[in-house]
Amino acid sequence: MVSLSKKTTRRGGRVSRSKKRTGGVTMDHVAREAGVSLMTVSRVMNNVPGVKASTRDSVMRAVKALGYSPNAAARSLARNGAGRIGLLYSNPSAGYLSQFLVGALDGAQTSGALLVIEKCDASLESEAAAIGRLIAGGMAGVILPAPHAESDSAIAALREAGVVAIAVGTGHARPDAHGVRMDDFAAAAEMTRHLIELGHRRIGFIKGAVNQTASVERLLGFETEIRRADPPADCLVEPGDFTYRSGFEAAERLLSSDHPPTAIFASNDDMAAGALAAAHRRGLDVPGDLSVAGFDDTPLATAVWPELTTIRQPVARMAEAALRLVLQESRDQSRRDSRAPIDQLLPHQLIVRASTGQVPDKS
Amino acid sequence: MVSLSKKTTRRGGRVSRSKKRTGGVTMDHVAREAGVSLMTVSRVMNNVPGVKASTRDSVMRAVKALGYSPNAAARSLARNGAGRIGLLYSNPSAGYLSQFLVGALDGAQTSGALLVIEKCDASLESEAAAIGRLIAGGMAGVILPAPHAESDSAIAALREAGVVAIAVGTGHARPDAHGVRMDDFAAAAEMTRHLIELGHRRIGFIKGAVNQTASVERLLGFETEIRRADPPADCLVEPGDFTYRSGFEAAERLLSSDHPPTAIFASNDDMAAGALAAAHRRGLDVPGDLSVAGFDDTPLATAVWPELTTIRQPVARMAEAALRLVLQESRDQSRRDSRAPIDQLLPHQLIVRASTGQVPDKS
């Protein structure tokens, strides 16, 4: 009855050749290889403190040697449903989504969470229904990417049900939910500075959808930097709603003004692409005659020509962060429930590509 | 503590208030509610034949009443890895992907499969590595959306490992793997007919990436229909690679020819968007001066202006179908292994929007 007896016991002698090869190595194998108990391996895999360094090492070596990778399903089961995380989305068109899903899926795989992805359309009823399904499905937490992150009713419903909510991509921290986001204000300011440094002194701005707080922050960041420009700068602001078409139309208005801007900063890439089209239509060269900047760095940014100067929003990493956060919070929730929401800020990046350049000499 | 007696037994009295609320109802609850054994519930949930209709009914009623929904993790575990399905993707930019993921995820949820999503980049080594991970991870089957569906090496590796492979979106059936796809030839022909019916007699075509068989089928469908036109029609074919930029450039070439076409049919929406930009740049009105048609009906199709006439490829449903197929096949595989691959064809749809119109009178 030494180490091997256990093995014999496990599947019993019953099913003779039931080697269904589920993927092979389990913790058991690793444990035997490392000469420790299964529990120790579990502790190592979960970074639980009380393990001697040497033991941890030999376990890690065994893991490597056997190519062990934990089984998410088993983990989720053993953890008794903790780690069942919902994700609500509505706009499959956003270049955003696939990146976000990928990030979340990735995080789910590493952390052993079980992601349940729920879809709804733009209407409030549909959103409420989806939230209902998520709650009924027993989620420990729910991730809300924009625009659902702005939905008071969704977050209220979740709170009421005792489900942790994470708002992703809002313009500022929410008082009623944890959040993962970027600094839209600073990013917009940075882009504006980039344009100003290129010599632009008359810059058009295309706003995003008004119901998203991030839109406001982007505008504020832009305006603030315009006011700060040393040889003073001037700006024209047009409404938009994050769609290509609204960007096209806004750019048309901008370019047909008496004194058109030499640069256009759109609040997202879709609208920037629209602005690009408007410029081309007028026979303007980008960036020779007009600079165009976007925001988000979605796939579209490099799918258009010239490729867009834009702000890289770390969407995938935000999704991962959201996943980790919701997991952690749903675990802790039982203890101290009523504390201030966490607000996690991720770094963005200015990506200079081909759509922005020096201001044209004299105009 | 009435019907809860068993409940007490379950977690033992040990963990006093361990009501971690995993989502609530389990098969056990349903079984008790319906007055049958747990196994019967399992059989009903899995549509196993040998259950009396009346029993099945009462179980279903209990399921409804309690709002029961099966736990995918537990299922996957119990099935010992069967139902562990891999999905390989590489191009997160494709408007394709998020729809595909959503479809697959959806199917996974209903069928209780456990989707493992693996990423790789375009290189062959990276693909091989990803396939290796998937195999090592013990997948019962792997879904390969385009362009991986064209990879002989990937499919060979999978076969060798005894893992079921499903190729999605290829131009024709593969001899070495099951497939789910649409009729690219017929769809392209249909679009061409649409253009011809609008009076166009000189039509430009922008080809897709040469390494995808679907590209070839689309071209063939186009050419066939051109030849069939009654007042005879003429065509110009330009290469492309499915990117916006290649579409833009191809359209430039097309439009700068001595006798330019009155309509351009691009092999996908990205390239059609590029063609749109090229037209705008020349001050051409779409569809007044030039009609433009795309293919796929990705989100981009409605994000550009004018919105694209295109072919709707049922991506999400293809993903679902692929999931169902891989599940079924991986289950049956043990029995009869060596039979002809299944080839599943899904219906497409011609979507007429604003980018195509009557041929301009005289030119």
Added chain:
DNA sequence: ATGAAAGCGCTAACAT
């Protein structure tokens, strides 16, 4: 610091 035992929700094989 480590191990043993029990059980997460479900399905497979084996009774009945």
Added chain:
DNA sequence: ATGTTAGCGCTTTCAT
């Protein structure tokens, strides 16, 4: 046609 038993791979609680 339905019930019983064992166990999927892991984490939990309780020893040691």
